[in-house]
Amino acid sequence: MFKIVTIPGDGIGPEVVASAVQVINALEEKYDLEVSIEEHLFGGASYDVHSEMLTEETLEACKNCDAVLLGAVGGPKWENLPHEKKPEAALLRIRKELGLFANFRPAKVYDALVNASSLKPDILSGTDFMVIRELTGGIYFGQPRGYDDTKGWNTMVYEKYEVERIARLAFETAMKREKRLVCIDKANVLECSQFWRNIVHEVHKDFPDVELTDMYVDNAAMQVVRDPKQFDVIVTKNLFGDILSDISGMITGSLGMLPSASIGKNHALYEPIHGSAPDIAGQNKANPIATIASVAMMFEHSFSMQHVADDIYKAIEKTLESGMRTADIANSDDNIASTTEITDAITANLEVS
Numbered sequence: 402m403f404k405i406v407t408i409p410g411d412g413i414g415p416e417v418v419a420s421a422v423q424v425i426n427a428l429e430e431k432y433d434l435e436v437s438i439e440e441h442l443f444g445g446a447s448y449d450v451h452s453e454m455l456t457e458e459t460l461e462a463c464k465n466c467d468a469v470l471l472g473a474v475g476g477p478k479w480e481n482l483p484h485e486k487k488p489e490a491a492l493l494r495i496r497k498e499l500g501l502f503a504n505f506r507p508a509k510v511y512d513a514l515v516n517a518s519s520l521k522p523d524i525l526s527g528t529d530f531m532v533i534r535e536l537t538g539g540i541y542f543g544q545p546r547g548y549d550d551t552k553g554w555n556t557m558v559y560e561k562y563e564v565e566r567i568a569r570l571a572f573e574t575a576m577k578r579e580k581r582l583v584c585i586d587k588a589n590v591l592e593c594s595q596f597w598r599n600i601v602h603e604v605h606k607d608f609p610d611v612e613l614t615d616m617y618v619d620n621a622a623m624q625v626v627r628d629p630k631q632f633d634v635i636v637t638k639n640l641f642g643d644i645l646s647d648i649s650g651m652i653t654g655s656l657g658m659l660p661s662a663s664i665g666k667n668h669a670l671y672e673p674i675h676g677s678a679p680d681i682a683g684q685n686k687a688n689p690i691a692t693i694a695s696v697a698m699m700f701e702h703s704f705s706m707q708h709v710a711d712d713i714y715k716a717i718e719k720t721l722e723s724g725m726r727t728a729d730i731a732n733s734d735d736n737i738a739s740t741t742e743i744t745d746a747i748t749a750n751l752e753v754s
């Protein structure tokens with residue numbers, strides 16, 4: 402029995418999580434799996450009911466399941482709350498409480514979508530890299546932090562063990578892929594980055610078969626759009642990983658395509674990398690593929706069922722090959738499918754594959 406907790410959250414979160422649940426239900430039938438799905442409030446949706454973005458009840462549920470599936474949080478309704486009460490702060494808290502220090506964000510181009518990006522098809526075609534973003538440290542969590550009338554401040558800090566464990570995971574990931582790791586930092590300016598780089602090089606000694614390259618983050622942002630095929634695995638700090646993974650979103654055609662897995666020692670959470678997209682929320686327009694692919698990552702990492710994950714990827718691919726597109730990945734002459742239409746098509750393709 403797999404116990405999944407869903408926290409749909411805000412904006413398009415509930416729409417894309419509903420799509421993912423439909424896919425999980427189809428898999429349950431196809432593979433005769435026993436899956437329990439329990440939904441909990443999180444973010445603004447929780448605040449509106451409980452005056453709290455993350456209740457103890459939701460947090461406990463997330464701690465007592467095999468995997469969490471998150472939609473997205475945030476939106477204009479809650480953006481003027483004090484900083485520590487914002488939905489985004491609750492997302493950071495959940496990551497910290499569950500110890501989800503490693504965030505895997507794969508940027509892989511589907512052949513059917515090479516024309517959906519703003520980048521040239523020949524530059525994109527064949528791109529397949531993994532951004533490994535440190536998720537529970539760095540400037541997102543460092544103290545002191547705050548602002549007053551005259552200044553604002555944050556602290557970028559990494560402990561040795563935090564860099565070691567993410568570096569180790571990155572080298573292990575590279576060993577399973579093409580054995581090429583790029584460490585992205587700003588060591589020319591930031592002491593914290595120099596420290597990060599030094600530790601990554603120390604860990605490298607245990608993985609001599611992996612080719613390690615250093616790259617400054619400003620150059621990396623340029624290289625990702627200039628020649629994305631050069632990358633295999635990227636390891637980087639929390640803030641740089643946030644920014645670089647949105648850039649990677651455009652490689653796949655849309656932010657609505659990129660899934661993620663946040664992994665810790667005892668827990669795992671899966672979520673699309675995009676936000677709550679308030680501009681299209683409630684209109685049945687959102688692309689659910691990032692969230693459905695996050696379910697594939699769940700079957701891969703949490704349930705060790707690679708064949709089910711492959712089945713999901715294949716169903717997505719087949720649907721895209723049939724020409725079906727939500728608005729974010731459509732060209733001007735394409736017919737536009739709704740969230741529910743593309744979900745039905747993916748589910749149908751799962752059943753027959």
Ligand code: NAD
Binds near residue numbers: 477678
């Ligand atoms: P966003 O990712 O929500 O949206 C950026 C753009 O991409 C928008 O035009 C949106 O319509 C589009 N988009 C995003 N996901 C899409 C999808 N699945 N299908 C089609 N189009 C999609 O980023 P934003 O507008 O900067 O942030 C909106 C809110 O979401 C903010 O409150 C922000 O803090 C929050 N946010 C939450 C998460 C999360 O929960 N993990 C991540 C990022 C942003």
Ligand code: IPM
Binds near residue numbers: 489490493643
């Ligand atoms: C993401 C988001 C979050 C982040 C925000 C909403 C806290 O942008 O998951 O990429 O910055 O980590």
Ligand code: MN
Binds near residue numbers: 643644647674
């Ligand atoms: Mn982000």
